[in-house]
Amino acid sequence: MDTYLFDGGRITKMEVDYEPACNEKIPMAMELAKKNPDAFHEAIEMMLQLEKQTRLGADMVSCSRVLVAICQICLQAGNWNALNEYVSLLVRRRSQLKQAVVKMIQECCTYVDKTPDKETKLKLIDTLRSVTEGKIYVEIERARLTKILADIKEADGDVAGAAAVMEELQVETYGSMDKREKVELILEQMRLCLLKEDYVSTQIIAKKISIKFFDDPAQHDLKLKFYNLMIQLNRDTSFLNTSRHYQAIAEPPRKKKPAAVESSTSDEKKKGDDKKTKEEDDKKSEADVAVEPEIELTDAQKKELTDKLVCAVIYCVLAPFDNEQSDMMAHLSKNKKLEDVPAYKEILRLFMSKELINFDTFNADFGMILAENEMFKDNSKHGKKCITELKDRLIEHNIRIIAMYYSRLHLTRMSELLNLPTNRCEEYLSKLANSDTIRVKIDRPAGIIYFTTKKSASDILNNWATDVNQLMSLVNKTCHLINKEECVYSVMCAVED
Template identity: 35%
Template sequence: METNFDKLLEEELPKIKDLATKEGNLSLALEQLYGLEKQTRATESFSHTSIICKEIVKLCFECNEWSQLQECLILLSKKRNQSKTVIQHIVQEAMQLLDKTPDHETKMGLIDTLRSITEGKVYVEVERARITRVLCEIKEKEGELRTASKLLQELQVETFGQMEKREKVDFLLEQMRLCIALGDWTKCVVISRKITSKTLADESIMDLKIRYYELLSEYYSHKRAYLNNCRCYLEIFQTESVQKDKELWTKALANIVIYTVLTPYGVEQVDLSHRVFKEKKLKDLPIKELLEIFLTEVLMDWKTITTKFNELVSHPIFAKDEGKEGQTWKDFHSRVVEHNIRVIEKYYSLITLKRLAGLLELDVDTAERYLAELVSSKTVYAKIDRITGTVNFEKKLLPYETMDEWGNKTKNLFGLVESTCQLIQKEYQKSSTRKREKN
């Protein structure tokens, strides 16, 4: 039967095509094709059914009958015992015509038809996802951003077994981008968790990895989670493709330094600062000096810092947040003040609030507020005496702490005594050896 259909189609299809294109009788051509389609479908010759159905789609296109095309697609998909493969093939064939539609209205009509055919059918879920993405792009261009985001989020592409990994990740990133554009930060972070680090380790999707961490960084910027921002750009910096492009790694490394400086003081921030400072490529960047200043135990003058690193204001991290008027710049000033308080704590045991405010270049109330915040976070130890207007940085040890300290000092002392005795004994032995050699 297969051979008979091969011969039949070889003879009949050219005649039917001429009937539609040359004689202009599309309805008669379609009637004959429907007859052939019924025969092949009844005998379950689905490969030939697919050929005929695709020919129906092509003829409608060649005759510029777009409304007829939509009707044919719906009719073919609803035929009794129609093969899933046939439906998949006609949808794929029609998808190729989306960019060839004569006007916007026709294109939207074809998209709606294809979406209605593919709705609820697992075997065409990938095709439905691609059609929906085209629709989302149209809606976004028309300014219907919320509609576009809603349509795209309806697709659970992470569960699609037939979709390739690269395409899945690309769809998820597009969902993240639309959520960020709408300011829907909660959904953005939920979607981001669908992409694992194991997936991003694939070398074939390094460009998507960079895009992922850039989008995630926007979320962390909104939350002012600067440490996480820094980790995002570390991932970007360590990507092989970025390492090969000086412009890209320079940009990533500069962002790493700035976000490291913006991160509140803590164990992770200190560890990260030293790791970044050891990076060999950092020596080529002028911004290295900013990180170096923060790692030293020296008071930082705010006016000097802002003058020396004036170009920071125009950096995208600060510029997108209104420069000197934005919260990011204020956070940068806070990190400078907090650094100065930590330095003062190391060199002063007792200081007046007025003197402290003078060293910090702040008024007394603001200086007291910054100090109180650091004390609350246990970054520094201090007691403020408002009556006398003094700050005591000297921590009073508990009895057991005093004993521990005394024990450690005694242990160190005995260690030094023992080492000294050994060195003296060694010198005696050398002296005795030299005397015996002379004699």
């Protein structure tokens, strides 16, 4: 099998072994070009003739050595234009061996950092990207070159150009690339899209990463980078998702899980006693699922994780009320680490309780504490939005509590409870009614608000069926009475006759 070459899924027989010729001519050509710079083209011509022989003879190893030698001769001579020209020429040659092209491209990628100036570097990258376009066997090299080009464009201030270059890469389809490197490139695409404020593209790109990848403790740094980018994406659009992202990075890093020990039981014993083996498998699976021990953290790291948890609590409170938000508040309230920040635990308790929250009292108790957080700074647009949303959540919470305890209420009395003018009360009632949070009707002439409970679909159907039964009973009774009157009338007519 040594005389056969697997190229592109095809088995190609190596007709001639040119290793002796390569061992003789490659050092000769490199020495010739090194001693006499004027003999550069002569050395290249010698290599091109040898390249043709190895290519037509399907000697992949020798052809790879020749292509790499041509690139090395160009590098020694400092002739970057010749390097770009010969790379483009050699890739397009008929019956060129794919593995030889891979070796040449990999060699040229190492020259990118050796270029004398920026213009030469860009020209070399452009050449390598053009010759690798559409070739699956050099997709990794093309992706790395594209990353370098994007970094150069970003350093020049062309963020849109850098993002456009990176978005060309469909990294998730690269089968030969390491999963960690894939995620790093996708995160770079997300970062550049966020810089140019293309939030739709960022959301689409983020879905290419499976969150299960971050379960590996070795990927903790990428996990932090991913969730920080997602926080930047969702902090102004979805407070609930932002809270979820903060909860993910508030978890401390864990130690790597040791390799599972193989079972020593034989297959025959397993077949003989199925019940016992099932119990053993269940115990082993429970042991495997056991949580890995946490890494010991410094005081600064513990404080940072606590701050992330506080942010998760705040954004959860700022999120509009629904079942998911309610479940998240209940989940957060059970977190033992909230005992280190009792003020925020009390805020959660207030929003989960079935009691009215007085805004002035709330502001006096927690105003100074909340003002220490970045999201409540008055000098930023996001801070002003968070302050407004917090006031709205307080009022909406109070309206939901009022709807639980009252079936009808005067609008003036409600404005007293909420400490709001009547027109603002109507605005909040309409908002909650439109979101289907409460069921309410307002009698404006009388100034009375009627609260009703939301009925399930089965209750509505039962009421409808009951109404139909009553209607049919009335119809049946009416028909019976009509028949009775007709009978009485016919008997009376017969008697008179």
